[in-house]
Amino acid sequence: MGAIAGEELAKWEKMQAISGREEKILVLVRLRPLNEKEVSVNEVADWECINDTTIFYRNTLREGSTFPSAYTFDRVFRGDCSTKQVYEEGAKEIALSVVNGINSSIFAYGQTSSGKTYTMNGITEYTVADIFDYINRHEERAFVLKFSAIEIYNEIVRDLLSTDSTALRLRDDPEKGPILEKLTEETLRDWGHLKELLSFCEAQRQVGETYLNEKSSRSHQIIRLTIESSAREFLGKDKSTTLAASVNFVDLAGSERASQALSGGARLKEGCHINRSLLTLGTVIRKLSKGRQGHINYRDSKLTRILQPSLGGNARTAIICTLSPARNHVEQTRNTLLFACCAKEVTTKAQVNVVMSDKALVKHLQKEVARLESELRTPGPVSSSCDYPALLRKKDLQIEKMEKEIRELTKQRDLAQSRVEDLLRMIGNDQKPRKEGDDTWEDDYSVSESSSISVPHHHDARIRNFNNPHYNDGDQSDTDEYLDEDCKEVKCVEDESSRDKSEDLDQSRSDYGVLATGQEMLTSGNENGEVNHIQGNTTDGALEQRLHGVQMSVDSLVCTYPDERSPQAMSENMSNSRNMTLARSWSCREHLLTGSPEWARHLESTPANGFEKGFPGRPEGLPRKFPPLTYDAATRLSRNDSHSSIGSPSMDELRADSMRTSADDGITSIQTFVAGMKEMVKLQYENQAQQTDKNVKDVGIDPMLEAPETPVIWHLQFEKQQKEIVELWQTCSISLIHRTYFFLLFRGDPSDSIYMEVELRRLSFLKETISHGNHSVNGQTVTLASSMKALRRERETLIKLMQKRLSEEERRSLFKKWGIAIDSKRRRMQLANSLWSSIDLNHARESAAMVGKLIRFSEQGQALKEMFGLSFTPHHMKRRSYYWKNSKASLL
Numbered sequence: 065m066g067a068i069a070g071e072e073l074a075k076w077e078k079m080q081a082i083s084g085r086e087e088k089i090l091v092l093v094r095l096r097p098l099n100e101k102e103v104s105v106n107e108v109a110d111w112e113c114i115n116d117t118t119i120f121y122r123n124t125l126r127e128g129s130t131f132p133s134a135y136t137f138d139r140v141f142r143g144d145c146s147t148k149q150v151y152e153e154g155a156k157e158i159a160l161s162v163v164n165g166i167n168s169s170i171f172a173y174g175q176t177s178s179g180k181t182y183t184m185n186g187i188t189e190y191t192v193a194d195i196f197d198y199i200n201r202h203e204e205r206a207f208v209l210k211f212s213a214i215e216i217y218n219e220i221v222r223d224l225l226s227t228d229s230t231a232l233r234l235r236d237d238p239e240k241g242p243i244l245e246k247l248t249e250e251t252l253r254d255w256g257h258l259k260e261l262l263s264f265c266e267a268q269r270q271v272g273e274t275y276l277n278e279k280s281s282r283s284h285q286i287i288r289l290t291i292e293s294s295a296r297e298f299l300g301k302d303k304s305t306t307l308a309a310s311v312n313f314v315d316l317a318g319s320e321r322a323s324q325a326l327s328g329g330a331r332l333k334e335g336c337h338i339n340r341s342l343l344t345l346g347t348v349i350r351k352l353s354k355g356r357q358g359h360i361n362y363r364d365s366k367l368t369r370i371l372q373p374s375l376g377g378n379a380r381t382a383i384i385c386t387l388s389p390a391r392n393h394v395e396q397t398r399n400t401l402l403f404a405c406c407a408k409e410v411t412t413k414a415q416v417n418v419v420m421s422d423k424a425l426v427k428h429l430q431k432e433v434a435r436l437e438s439e440l441r442t443p444g445p446v447s448s449s450c451d452y453p454a455l456l457r458k459k460d461l462q463i464e465k466m467e468k469e470i471r472e473l474t475k476q477r478d479l480a481q482s483r484v485e486d487l488l489r490m491i492g493n494d495q496k497p498r499k500e501g502d503d504t505w506e507d508d509y510s511v512s513e514s515s516s517i518s519v520p521h522h523h524d525a526r527i528r529n530f531n532n533p534h535y536n537d538g539d540q541s542d543t544d545e546y547l548d549e550d551c552k553e554v555k556c557v558e559d560e561s562s563r564d565k566s567e568d569l570d571q572s573r574s575d576y577g578v579l580a581t582g583q584e585m586l587t588s589g590n591e592n593g594e595v596n597h598i599q600g601n602t603t604d605g606a607l608e609q610r611l612h613g614v615q616m617s618v619d620s621l622v623c624t625y626p627d628e629r630s631p632q633a634m635s636e637n638m639s640n641s642r643n644m645t646l647a648r649s650w651s652c653r654e655h656l657l658t659g660s661p662e663w664a665r666h667l668e669s670t671p672a673n674g675f676e677k678g679f680p681g682r683p684e685g686l687p688r689k690f691p692p693l694t695y696d697a698a699t700r701l702s703r704n705d706s707h708s709s710i711g712s713p714s715m716d717e718l719r720a721d722s723m724r725t726s727a728d729d730g731i732t733s734i735q736t737f738v739a740g741m742k743e744m745v746k747l748q749y750e751n752q753a754q755q756t757d758k759n760v761k762d763v764g765i766d767p768m769l770e771a772p773e774t775p776v777i778w779h780l781q782f783e784k785q786q787k788e789i790v791e792l793w794q795t796c797s798i799s800l801i802h803r804t805y806f807f808l809l810f811r812g813d814p815s816d817s818i819y820m821e822v823e824l825r826r827l828s829f830l831k832e833t834i835s836h837g838n839h840s841v842n843g844q845t846v847t848l849a850s851s852m853k854a855l856r857r858e859r860e861t862l863i864k865l866m867q868k869r870l871s872e873e874e875r876r877s878l879f880k881k882w883g884i885a886i887d888s889k890r891r892r893m894q895l896a897n898s899l900w901s902s903i904d905l906n907h908a909r910e911s912a913a914m915v916g917k918l919i920r921f922s923e924q925g926q927a928l929k930e931m932f933g934l935s936f937t938p939h940h941m942k943r944r945s946y947y948w949k950n951s952k953a954s955l956l
């Protein structure tokens with residue numbers, strides 16, 4: 065038992081090794097003995113098997129030397145060899161491949177009466193017998209044997225298991241090969257059944273008597289045995305797989321010469337068909353023996369069509385060439401040997417045929433799909449042996465992934481741009497000058513309010529989208545920075561309310577919500593200026609929130625310098641202070657802090673620099689978070705350093721000019737002036753918030769903050785305020801530079817109203833302070849003497865600038881204009897002392913122009929005003945809501 069198992073295992077391993085590999089057709093030669101008839105006529109046997117592989121022609125003298133005398137094949141069998149021996153030593157291995165799932169074919173080829181049928185009958189029976197034996201020895205597997213038989217007679221295919229002589233239709237299946245439709249297939253039950261079927265087929269086959277063979281087969285017969293086997297333990301289960309293969313036993317009709325066969329009539333016709341099909345077979349074999357180049361004429365005969373897989377495809381094939389040794393048939397024998405010689409060069413490529421159950425097939429396919437998908441997702445390393453398909457697949461996947469990323473990034477960029485545009489549009493609408501005659505201010509106001517309230521949500525959404533780490537568009541750096549600063553500003557508010565600095569963006573968003581609530585509280589007063597509805601909300605917390613909101617707004621107002629790292633944003637939003645505040649609020653505040661050490665000294669220099677510290681807008685108990693802006697050199701320098709470059713060349717020029725003015729000549733810089741103005745605005749807001757909270761019932765809306773009702777009224781109001789301011793400047797000995805900046809920057813645009821009002825209030829407070837002899841403001845000494853001293857220094861500086869920056873011609877012209885004799889002494893000092901010496905508005909205008917020219921500011925006034933973000937007042941809004949709206953806008 066053990067030996068048998070070992071032998072079977074060796075066979076199986078051999079089959080596995082053979083599977084899928086090319087293998088030459090096994091060519092066997094069987095030489096039959098002289099038959100009785102041949103002996104009776106004294107035929108001579110000229111052919112002899114001199115060993116197991118070589119057949120030798122002994123009568124070389126008679127045949128001459130034109131043909132070889134020895135032919136070598138895989139195995140040759142002498143006349144006295146039994147069919148059993150031919151089977152065992154020749155065809156058996158090929159035939160029994162079928163039990164291991166490999167197709168096989170055994171041919172018998174030779175002239176008529178050479179022993180083909182005699183041999184094939186034996187081979188078929190021995191094979192089937194061995195198959196039965198194999199089945200019996202492999203009970204672990206379930207076998208199914210199917211038997212079918214056909215004959216090709218006169219190029220007609222007939223089913224030998226059917227009594228119906230109707231021709232079978234032959235068609236080609238792309239997967240299975242040639243298929244005979246309606247072919248009878250009998251499941252083989254046992255040996256007896258086989259014998260029965262074989263007998264039936266024999267009876268059915270066309271047999272005729274010829275001169276050479278009493279029972280000459282007049283057709284090609286193909287008996288096919290199909291074997292399917294499955295492991296019994298997996299039957300009906302998913303794992304069930306079936307080995308399925310067929311073995312063909314092909315008994316060809318014998319070639320014959322009509323002259324030798326002495327046939328006529330039907331036999332002659334049969335012989336013609338036989339010879340024609342055999343000729344095609346020979347041609348196919350010959351072509352195949354030379355390789356597979358060119359066309360193989362399988363379709364030239366039914367025989368070659370049906371046997372195509374066995375001749376060059378998925379089958380192991382053995383051809384048994386049967387020979388008559390008789391000298392009389394030497395020509396036919398040589399032809400057979402030539403055919404055999406060609407056949408032994410033909411190769412086939414057999415493989416194990418595994419048939420899966422439907423379930424197993426589905427499972428297998430699913431696994432295969434999963435494997436391929438996995439391969440697509442994670443392409444394996446490219447082998448060093450240049451696996452080009454894998455390499456291409458990997459590249460394709462990379463391209464696909466990158467294209468996907470590009471699509472995603474493009475989408476994000478478009479979304480971000482869309483949001484930015486929406487915001488800019490909204491802000492632009494707020495800033496759009498109101499047309500004269502437009503009497504729909506209230507409507508505008510409502511819309512504006514609605515828009516402003518929704519701002520935090522825009523902001524929120526934008527943060528979420530712009531924070532995408534994949535977003536790497538060129539504009540994104542600006543935007544990120546923009547948001548970064550924005551977030552810092554929110555943090556600033558949180559710091560002041562003692563919140564945890566580590567709170568994340570979500571918390572910041574909630575802060576916006578709180579601020580919005582506060583804004584609504586303050587902006588929802590009725591037309592009578594009453595804010596009764598917020599009584600219930602005037603808690604310390606609400607006040608703090610409002611003050612935080614104010615501080616955020618003021619921070620943004622104070623720090624309007626465009627970010628040098630964001631030139632695009634700067635240039636685009638040059639005229640929009642609210643946008644600009646977004647860029648610098650926190651960093652500007654740092655500058656303010658760094659500028660503090662020198663402030664006390666300058667407090668004594670010019671009232672405009674320090675008096676605002678005691679401005680009544682500051683509520684008691686609310687300590688300053690940073691000192692007021694001063695005109696000290698350190699501050700100027702720090703700002704110069706931090707704004708060394710700005711986007712557009714024209715603005716760079718303006719800024720540089722302005723910087724030169726302050727840095728080179730000790731003149732207060734425009735930046736410092738602007739910061740100081742905004743500081744005062746801030747203080748005013750703080751005061752307003754405080755007063756509103758303290759006097760909620762009766763304060764209502766501060767009339768000072770009411771916006772002018774019409775352009776005409778505003779113009780009159782502006783002139784009135786301007787005159788008052790000029791008078792107060794004179795009274796309080798305010799810095800000439802401050803006066804010049806203010807006068808040139810605020811020329812009556814409605815957006816100037818806030819600054820006019822704040823300046824007026826500040827000066828009024830200062831005048832009152834001085835008139836009451838109270839020179840101490842928050843511990844700092846303020847005197848007219850110190851102010852006068854500072855003014856003298858300014859005039860001295862202006863004198864130097866006249867010499868430095870004006871030509872002789874210009875100076876003469878100025879002296880003449882200002883009524884100074886051209887030959888008088890100290891003409892420049894006279895001119896300097898004349899500047900800002902009167903409260904007349906025309907005089908003020910001329911003084912501002914003159915000083916502006918000397919400090920090179922006059923030509924740049926409006927541009928600088930816009931550049932530093934002083935033009936932010938929405939024209940059509942009620943003032944009381946205006947500053948809160950700006951607080952909200954600063955969050956954008």
Ligand SMILES: Nc1ncnc2c1ncn2[C@@H]1O[C@H](COP(=O)(O)OP(=O)(O)OP(=O)(O)O)[C@@H](O)[C@H]1O
Nearest residue numbers: 096175176177178179180181182277280281317318
């Ligand atoms: N090897 C052999 N030993 C003894 N007798 C044989 C052998 N081969 C063939 N014969 C006998 O020769 C005769 C013709 O054989 P067979 O019919 O098998 O030839 P064939 O090649 O099939 O001829 P055909 O092509 O005409 O059908 C038969 O009577 C057969 O018994």
